[in-house]
Amino acid sequence: MRPLLASLVLLLAACGAPSSSTDGGATADAGNSRADGGTGGGAGGGTGGGVDAGTGSNTAGLACNHSASVAVPGLGNLTSTVSFSCTATTRTMTSNGLPDHAPGTFPNPDCPNTISAQSVTQATTLTPVVDVQSQVKEPGHLLNGVKLDPATAESYQNAGTWRIEAIQAYRDLGLDDSNAHVQPSGAYHYHGMPEGFLAKLGKGEAMTFVGFAVDGFPLYARYGHSDAMDAGSAVVTMTPSYRLKANADPGRPSATEVPLGTFTQDWEYVAGLGHLDECNGRFGVTPEFPGGTYHYVITEAYPFIQRCVKGKVAAGTNTGGGTGGTGGTGGGTGPKACTTAADCTGACPAGSTGCTCGNSPQGMICIPTCTTSADCPTGPQGQQMTCNQGTCRP
DSSP, X not given: OOHHHHHHHHHHHHTOOOOOOOOOOOOOOTTTOOOOOOSOOOOOOSSXXXXXXXXXXXXTTSXXXXXXXXXXXXXXXXXXXXXXXXXXXXEEEEEOOOOSSOOOOSSBTTBOOOOOOOOEEEEEXXXXXXXXXXXXXXXXXXXXXXXXXXXXXXXXXXXXXXXXXXXXXXXXXXXXXXXXXXXXXXXXXXXXXXHHHHHHHTOOSSOEEEEEETTSOEEEESEEESSTXXXXXXXXXXXXXXXXXXXXXXXXXXXXTSOTTSBGGGEEEOTTSSSSXXXXXXXXXXXXOTTOEEEEEEOSSTXXXXXXXXXXXXXXXXXXXXXXXXXXXXXXXXXXXXXXXXGGTTOSOTTOSOEEEEEETTEEEEEEBOSSGGGOOBOTTSOBOEEETTEEEO
């Protein structure tokens, strides 16, 4: 590929390829709504606590019957609009996907795309239930209707193997102060802590409700209680349970060229390492749910925004092995979550020589086994998977 063309491809990929998704979020008088506590128990725990399947929550009354229209600072006559309503079972949100706070400058040298209004609709259940863990490309939306899209379309040398994170020191992907940038479709989206939105809410160092995940469970940002089930305990910065691998994966580009932490594959989940589980969530009390609920937390450290959800998701939701940021082809139910290899019988794609339970950026999932790359099936985005230490990897 000629250098100029390669640079253009790289630049476009850095801000994501066009997305076909029309999923949306919701908006409300965040922090002013109250709902009954969760209906289920769950493990809870202060550090990396899991949650039992079947644990549920009742979110009725939260973020219902609200609409907002806010001029977007710095974007001329563009206006952020969002509205949502609830039936007895479902919360539906519509928005134009524009932020209600000042975004960065777009286009910019590292993201050549211009923000534009989108057509966004999202419906989620009022009674989410912990079920089978699913990978998701776009795990939810904030209360201003802007989507979360934590991963990227970028990869090392555009080879599609070593997936570059949006927030890292190796390559500037044109993120603004809210850790967001713009896809070629014009869709503004967050890759990390939405600082502009949090500043607008003005909650300070308090547990702050910011949106809903695609499974209907609530989203919070940065803070939680030191004791998950004690509303009187200190409010602290939530820490995820991911860390850099002690040993880089075989074949990884040199860390002197590409710093550790650049690639999604540089990270591993360690249960109990932090406050949160593999989906950056936990069961605990919140201002909106004094009886406790399972919820997700946007964090300052990797994975920043969860890459999986614990609850049931509607058919056609953006589940699957998408790399995020691209809109991808989506579809499917995604790799099956697992605890041991026994959970993976028949769970891998047709043609796999075997199937085992292995670690991934999305937590423990069923992964095809192999002796050589010829044993590996086609990946979820149509890419050829390769054999890496006995398992097939994209």
